[in-house]
Amino acid sequence: MIDIxxxxxxxxxxxxxxxxxxxxxxxxxxxxxxxxxxSTPHFxxxxxxxxxxxxMRKQQREARKIAREYGIQLAFGCELFLNTDVYSCLxxxxxxxxxxxxxxxxxxxxxxxxxxIVDFNEFLYEIEINGYVPCIAHVERYFGDxxxxxxxNDWKQKGxxxxxxxxxxxxxxxxxxxxxxxxxxxxxxxxxxxxDCHRANGRxxxxxxxxxxxxxxxxxxxxxxxxxxxxxxxxxxNQEVIEMKPKKGFFWR
Numbered sequence: 001m002i003d004i005x006x007x008x009x010x011x012x013x014x015x016x017x018x019x020x021x022x023x024x025x026x027x028x029x030x031x032x033x034x035x036x037x038x039s040t041p042h043f044x045x046x047x048x049x050x051x052x053x054x055x056m057r058k059q060q061r062e063a064r065k066i067a068r069e070y071g072i073q074l075a076f077g078c079e080l081f082l083n084t085d086v087y088s089c090l091x092x093x094x095x096x097x098x099x100x101x102x103x104x105x106x107x108x109x110x111x112x113x114x115x116x117i118v119d120f121n122e123f124l125y126e127i128e129i130n131g132y133v134p135c136i137a138h139v140e141r142y143f144g145d146x147x148x149x150x151x152x153n154d155w156k157q158k159g160x161x162x163x164x165x166x167x168x169x170x171x172x173x174x175x176x177x178x179x180x181x182x183x184x185x186x187x188x189x190x191x192x193x194x195x196d197c198h199r200a201n202g203r204x205x206x207x208x209x210x211x212x213x214x215x216x217x218x219x220x221x222x223x224x225x226x227x228x229x230x231x232x233x234x235x236x237x238n239q240e241v242i243e244m245k246p247k248k249g250f251f252w253r
Contacts, residue, residue: 041078083123
């Protein structure tokens with residue numbers, strides 16, 4: 001399996017607090033069957049300088065050497081925070097696409113419902129006009145009152161990539177987010193599942209096998225393979241993602 005969204009590198013954001021924690025997480029990923037991990041630290045414009053960017057890259061390079069000891073390939077990327085600072089980040093080249101591909105992982109403020117974020121589509125458009133495809137991190141978490149298909153269908157039509165968190169499928173972020181995640185899956189909107197790993201223990205760990213098995217059971221192995229293996233590989237290889245086949249006869253009650 002391949003994990004394109006992870007805060008596994010220590011000491012650069014709110015992810016792993018120590019090198020030892022990172023090593024534990026690498027071992028956990030190895031045992032779980034994860035072969036490639038993309039390090040995607042939070043890039044928040046107001047907190048990011050060239051010096052900070054260079055430090056984060058240095059940490060990622062050190063982590064890549066350690067990852068090899070566990071048989072894991074570590075790719076580089078970022079999780080770009082979408083607010084008014086995104087314009088200067090893109091202008092000053094203070095961002096990393098996923099493994100230098102056309103895909104740029106980005107997130108809105110998960111504490112706010114998408115309807116309360118002013119000009120949210122303008123931030124995504126800015127990514128587009130800079131030549132990148134927005135890969136929307138944990139898309140299920142922006143709809144606190146249930147999914148808004150007018151927004152989702154607009155994003156889908158524009159070719160944006162939808163990433164859903166393992167933790168959401170497990171109900172860690174609450175019942176509404178869990179419902180959103182499974183509804184998106186069963187209606188065929190999702191392109192990739194990722195761990196969004198932050199810790200070496202607890203709920204947000206470097207693991208995908210549990211949700212892989214759940215997806216396989218509910219909507220088939222072909223979709224489980226697509227979401228946890230094939231599409232992540234295509235993203236990191238800068239190729240076109242493949243659309244899911246929604247489960248026939250599914251109605252959300």
